[in-house]
Amino acid sequence: MDSNIKSVGVLTSGGDAPGMNAAIRAVTRAGIFNNMKVYGIYRGYRGLISDEIMEFKTNSVSNIIQQGGTMLKTARSADFMTEEGRRIAYENMQKHGIEALVVIGGDGSLTGAAIFANEYNIPVVGLPGTIDNDLNGTDTTIGYDTALNTIMQSMDKIRDTATSHERLFFIEVMGRNCGYLALNSAIASGAEAAIIPEISIEKDQLAELIEQGFRKSKNSSMVLVTESEVTGGAMKLAERVKKEYPQYDVRVSILGHLQRGGSPTAQDRILASRMGVAAIQALMEYQRNVMIGIRENEIVYVPFKRAIKKDREISREMLEVLRISSI
Amino acid sequence: MDSNIKSVGVLTSGGDAPGMNAAIRAVTRAGIFNNMKVYGIYRGYRGLISDEIMEFKTNSVSNIIQQGGTMLKTARSADFMTEEGRRIAYENMQKHGIEALVVIGGDGSLTGAAIFANEYNIPVVGLPGTIDNDLNGTDTTIGYDTALNTIMQSMDKIRDTATSHERLFFIEVMGRNCGYLALNSAIASGAEAAIIPEISIEKDQLAELIEQGFRKSKNSSMVLVTESEVTGGAMKLAERVKKEYPQYDVRVSILGHLQRGGSPTAQDRILASRMGVAAIQALMEYQRNVMIGIRENEIVYVPFKRAIKKDREISREMLEVLRISSI
Amino acid sequence: MDSNIKSVGVLTSGGDAPGMNAAIRAVTRAGIFNNMKVYGIYRGYRGLISDEIMEFKTNSVSNIIQQGGTMLKTARSADFMTEEGRRIAYENMQKHGIEALVVIGGDGSLTGAAIFANEYNIPVVGLPGTIDNDLNGTDTTIGYDTALNTIMQSMDKIRDTATSHERLFFIEVMGRNCGYLALNSAIASGAEAAIIPEISIEKDQLAELIEQGFRKSKNSSMVLVTESEVTGGAMKLAERVKKEYPQYDVRVSILGHLQRGGSPTAQDRILASRMGVAAIQALMEYQRNVMIGIRENEIVYVPFKRAIKKDREISREMLEVLRISSI
Amino acid sequence: MDSNIKSVGVLTSGGDAPGMNAAIRAVTRAGIFNNMKVYGIYRGYRGLISDEIMEFKTNSVSNIIQQGGTMLKTARSADFMTEEGRRIAYENMQKHGIEALVVIGGDGSLTGAAIFANEYNIPVVGLPGTIDNDLNGTDTTIGYDTALNTIMQSMDKIRDTATSHERLFFIEVMGRNCGYLALNSAIASGAEAAIIPEISIEKDQLAELIEQGFRKSKNSSMVLVTESEVTGGAMKLAERVKKEYPQYDVRVSILGHLQRGGSPTAQDRILASRMGVAAIQALMEYQRNVMIGIRENEIVYVPFKRAIKKDREISREMLEVLRISSI
Known part of the structure; x- marks a missing residue:
């Protein structure tokens, strides 16, 4: 179960997500623990091309586990979408003697990783770093739980004022065509409903939903909306409601x-710590072109192709839990 | 220094603010401590008219000091703007034997209190409850410090992602024509600048300010903007910047x-605890038509007329501190 | 899949845990949703005996999802340990027409539930409410994740001062003979080690562990210790270290x-929301004497007997992750 | 109002306090803004002796305003208590061309600063950095407000469990013979009482206080205790109460x-930002041997001698507010 890999580079790419620093820390230390040289690559693929690369020691990643964002910075790189860009990236890896890569990011970043890995036959392992939780083959992604709690805490604050004023609030959250974050946030924050891209909502249902919110002795109502073309977003929805139900005191956030x-x-x-350790482990086991996932609390290897295929389903049980617990 | 007041009503009015519950608690307990009957009036002046009034005991206000919003709810009342409305309000007070009022709210609420107090010769004491800190005669208002910290914590989160991506952020905060909240938030969060209603900003200054933000090795920039007609708000400002400085990656929050x-x-x-205790004290001292204020850490009585006169000045020292500490 | 149960009582018992209120809310609303009458029983089994029982409506549980502790209070009841006590409890249930019980608590509470259920043939469903995560048949318990985050946030604060002063800290956390909380807290907070009841630590290992903490460029060290007779607790451990390694600046928290x-x-x-909905579902499916568990993100029914059998194992993977990521 | 000072060193000393980083940032940037060279001195006076000194640029202090602890580290230095130690310190300052010092710390640190300043005729300005708020001539110190909020948030958590279990809690907080932190924390957290070094408590008062806590419908009770020889600390107090009032369920934290x-x-x-800017200003105004203070929201200069004289009084108003609002 030993490998010949003697050095590995780690980078973060695409949208940043909380926990990326904890992942960088674990990759770095697991690499060093297993006698590899570890290189931090700054600004994602862009830095791989512009050669912003630095050798890391165990203390290069001290005191970062608790910090949001990514100490390696992140960027989107148009150059890496070109053959020429990837060639320079490869040459920089060779120059530093970097034999393998760990890429932390979302589906765009893993797509880029897959192309690069195939083109130059480089061992690449991906870690799912995105708040959207929209990758396949893993129950959850690095950053999702923090975003969920951040939304919930914001909703707790909004509830204070919503309840004091007896208002109807539409709150828009991130998710990129994936309602997972909105649905779970709605359950966690005691919201009345979640309007998500996976489930189209008819005009009558919206009416029912709103009336239910103010029914009986309920004195305020909060509806989560995924930022998405499908839902139209919170602002449009609120406009519609204001027009059709002028009796409600509607607010948007x-x-x-x-x-x-x-x-x-x-x-x-x-x-992030488990996945970071697992990424180095995977490289030592000659795994490549896989994303580290977590399924039923066990580490799994997910082929890139499967990870970035969009077919996550929305949980019927969770929809039911939201509907029942918000009556 | 004793008074004949045997019963007092307490209400919250206008926009809610964190700390209102702590104020309700202190008013209630100080009233009971001084052998008064205390009545909680729900939904501000509206509840005074619709007779949503309940006698409070010491434990009616247990376990609320830590809660946001207001347990008494708040509302704006068009009826109270009419003579007829105020007459019914007065009759309800008489029905319950309520001799005096403590009103917790912002300038609109205190204006209403002043009219009512004069019309029916009722002892009324106001407490400044608003996050905007836009009342006169008091250094700070109930809710301001919490809002300041809430904004700062949100900015800490935004900084994580701003720094990771090297972006220019315009963040809009509340304040209603008062830049106090934006200016102090900017200092507390290490932002580059605050665009506030009190100080008009020329096009050249905006340019300078933005370029300063990205100068040298700064890798992100945050600008606070007061929600106001004068500033135009963060969205408009960002549009202008995007057009004139297309090289920046601009975001709005x-x-x-x-x-x-x-x-x-x-x-x-x-x-809120100090002011609540002081409100009862003021009534016992035959004070009326005054707002409780805090000046230089001492409780003071501010005539309503002076409290709601808008002439707060922006501190030159604070502008200087922001300018110097953000280089 | 329908049942004849027309009314259900809900109580919290034993040590309180964050999320109990969310569970009470979900049980109440799921009961009402399924046309049951729902009764809140105050102070656990003690209130069942002293008849502190109140019918709940949907709005009895409004605005509690975000609150810690338990609105139903909790208590330990010596009387319920007696046949006489349980007889009175049963009579009170009959008086109110309560046909079934949902008990939220830890192993002691579930043990009591099992005895009572058998004695009087009452349908009882348990929910695992404890921060210790020491029940069998469920991956996690209500309250565990909050306690984990609370510990982590406290450790983040301690790290600030530990790093500033270059100190060795021993921090004692709860867990009652179960090292789960300490081990996971250690990983989450970037601590150097966790001393837990499941793994005895030899004197030499302690030395190695401490020296490792200060090795190289590490400038502070934090060691988590489970409060337990086996570990001896943080205070005893610190005394030992102070004596044997006088060169370290040791602190205990x-x-x-x-x-x-x-x-x-x-x-x-x-x-808590999922489990509360599932508890009512279980009663409707004629399940009884089961605890609701969560396994691999699916709701499961765990016989009481199995739930309270202590044989949780400590995860080798997690020990490894801690060891590697803290080098 | 210009000075000849061309370079300044900044250090943190003694116990660390939140906000020290914000002060370091402001001192650094205000120095550079005024064309000085700024040097960061690590580990307090110890680093001044061992020459751990580094020139700072504006971006040396980027992204630290939000961090607890002190990036410059802090330490206590026995060597600086000797003439020989201070001589080496002075020589190191001369070697780097550092003409003036800004010292951030508590009374011990300022005492050291005063001695050093007199001995070598160096311009030294102090900033009050301590959570204890026990310095004279300033209304508040850097770190005090954060500690107050940290204690309050911990108490909010303890109240959850205290209320659920109906218990009497003694909670010990820092303060070093100064009850300021305990008294204000007690008001902020809705505790029943504060036992502080400034006010001796008789046995009868303790009894009264505890009985008051459980009187009427109060269902839990929290008493703050300053860590101090005078109070004896929470543990001793609890022992006494347990013995004399065995009926209470007493806990200590x-x-x-x-x-x-x-x-x-x-x-x-x-x-910290205001004081940091003011420190550089003070040096430019030929002020020396002064601590920057804040009085009635204005920056003031306090001679070292006066700052470290212990005679802070406890506020009668605050004692009254606590007594009334906790009935």
Whole structure:
């Protein structure tokens, strides 16, 4: 179970997610623990091309486990989408003697990793780092639990004022065509409903949903909406409701970029630590072109192709839990 | 120094603010401590008219000091703007034997209190409850410190992602024509600048400010903007910047209603407790038509007329501190 | 799949745990949703005996999902350990027409539930409510994730001062002979080691562990210790270290009861909501004497007998992750 | 109002306090803004002797305003207590061309600063950095507001469990013979009483206080105790109460070192920013041997001698507010 890999580079790419630093820390230390040289690559694939590469020691990653964002920075790189860009990237790896890569990011980042790995026959392992939890083959992604708690805490604050004023709030959260974050946030924050891309909502249902919210002795109502073309977003929905139900005191809140930041939760730090250790393990086992996933609390290897295929289903049980617990 | 007041009603009115519950608790307990009957009036002046009034005991206000919002709810009342409405309000007070009022709210609420107090010769004492800190005669208002910390914590999260991506962020905060919240939030969060209604900003200054943000080795930039007609808001400003400086990766975040909620900070709970105790004290001293203020850490009585006169000045020292500490 | 149960009582018992309120809310609403009458029983089994029972409506549980502790209070009841006590409890249930019980608590509470259920042939379903995560048949318990995050956040604060002063800290956490909480907290907070009841630590290992902590460029060291007779606790351990390694600046922190409180995390609220809905579902399916568990993210029914059997194993993978990521 | 000072060193000394980083940032940037060279001195006076000194640029202090602890580390130095130690310190300053010092710390640190300044005729300005708020001539110190909020948040958690179990809690907080922190924490957290060094408590009062706590419908009771020889600490007090009032379910919690850490509050960051800017200003105005203080929201200069004289009084108003609002 030993490998010949003597050096590995680690980078973060695409949208940042809380827990990326914990993942960088675990990759770095697991690499060094297993007698590899570890290189931090700054600004994602862009830095691989512009040669922003630095050797890391165990203390290069001290005191970062609790920090949001990514100490390696992240960027999107148009150059890496070109053959020429990837060639320079490869040459830089050779120059530093970097034999393998660990890429932390979402589906775009893993897609890029797959192309690069195939083109130059480089061992690449991916870690799922995205708040959207929209990757396949893993129950959860690094950053998702923190974003969920950040949204929930924001909703707790909004509930204070919603309840004091007896209002109807539409709150827009991130998710990129994936309602997972909105649905679970709605359950966690005691919201009345979640309007998500996976389930189209008819005009009558919206009416029912809103009336249910104010039914009986309920004195405020919060509806989560996924930012998405399908749902139209919270602003459009609120406009529609204001027109059709002028009796309600409607307000909109778009949570925005604060959902991406913040000190990671325990779950995200533990997940990132496990996955970071597993990534080095995978490389030592001659795995490549796989994303580290977690299924039923066990580490699994997910082929890139399967990870980035979009077919996550929304859980019927969770829809039911939301519907029942919000009556 | 004793008074004949044997019963007092307490209500919250206008926009809610964190710490209102701590104020209700202190008013209630100080009233009972001084052998008064205390009545909780729900939904502000509206509940005074619709007779939503309940006698409070010491344990009616247990376990609320830490809660955001207001347990008494709040509302705006068009009826109270009419003579007829105020007459019914007065009759309800007489029915319950309520001799005096403590009103917790912002300038609109205190204006209403002043009219009512004069019309029916009722002892009324106001407490400044608003996150905007836009009342006169008091250094700070109940709710301001919590809102300041809420904004700062949101900005800490945004900084994580701003730094990871090297972006320019415009963040809009509340304040209603008062830049106090934006300016202090900017200092507390290490932002580059605050665009506030009190100080008009020329096009050249905006350019300078933005370029300064990205100068040298700074890798992200955050600008606070007060929600106001004068500033135009964060969205408009960002549009302008995007057009004139297309090289920047500009993002906007509108913090919205979460600024009003949340468990109050220590400062707000202590301030509310002191002011609540002082309100009862003021009534016992035959004070009326005054707002309780805090000046230089001492409780003061501020005539309503002076409290609601808008002439707060922006501190030159604070502008200087922001300018110097963000280089 | 329908049942004849027309009314259900819900109680919390034993040590309180964050998320109990979310569970009470879900049980109440799922009961009402399924046309049952729902009764809140105060102070656990003690209130069942002293008849502190109240019918709940959907809004009896409004605005509690975010609150720590338990609105139903909890208590330990010596009387319920007697036949006479349980007879009175049963008579009270009959008086109110309560046909079934949902008991939220740890192993002691579930043991009591099992005895009572057998004695009077009452349908009883348990929910695992304990921060210790020491029940069998479920991957996690209500309250565990919140306690984990509370510990982690306390450790983040301690790290600030530990790093500034270059100190060795022993931090004692709860767990009652179960090292799960300490081990996972150690990974999440970037601690150097966890001393847990499941793994005896030899003197030499302690030395190695401490020296490792200060090795190379590490500038502070934190060791988690489970409160337990086996480990001896943080204080005893620190005494030993101070004597044998006088060169270290050793400090102790016993986190204590704050670990039990606080607003529940998203995971705990979601888990409690799912389990509360599932408890009513289980009763409708004629399940009884089972605890609701979660295994591999699916709801399962665990016979009481199995749930309270202590044989949880400590995860080798997690020990490995801690060891590697803290080098 | 210009000075000849061309370079300044900044160090943190003694116990760390949240906001020290914000102060370092402001001193650094204000120095550079005013065309000085700025040197960061690591590990307090110890680093001044062992020459751990580094020139700082504006970006040396980027992204630290939100971090607890001190990036410059802190230490106590026995050597600096000797003439020989201070001589080496002075020589190191001369070697680097450092003409003036800004010292951030508590009374011990300022005492050392005063001696050094007099001995070598060096311009030294102090900033009050301590959570204890036990310095004279300033209304508040850097770190105090954060510690106050940290204690309050811990108490909010403890209240959850105290209320659920109906218990009497003694909670010990820091303060070093100064009850300021305990008294204000008690008001902020809705505790029943504060036992502080400034006010001796008779046996009868303790009884009254405890009985008051459980009187009427109060269902839990929390008493804050300053860690101090005078009070005896929470543990001793609890022992006494357990013996004399065996009917109460008494628990103790010692908050410990977590009180020193954590991301600083807005007040502490703003205070530290103002004071840091003011320190450079003071040096430019030929002030020396003064501590920067804040009085009635204005920056003041306090001679070292006066700052470290212990005669802070406890506020009668605050004692009254606590007594009334906790009935």
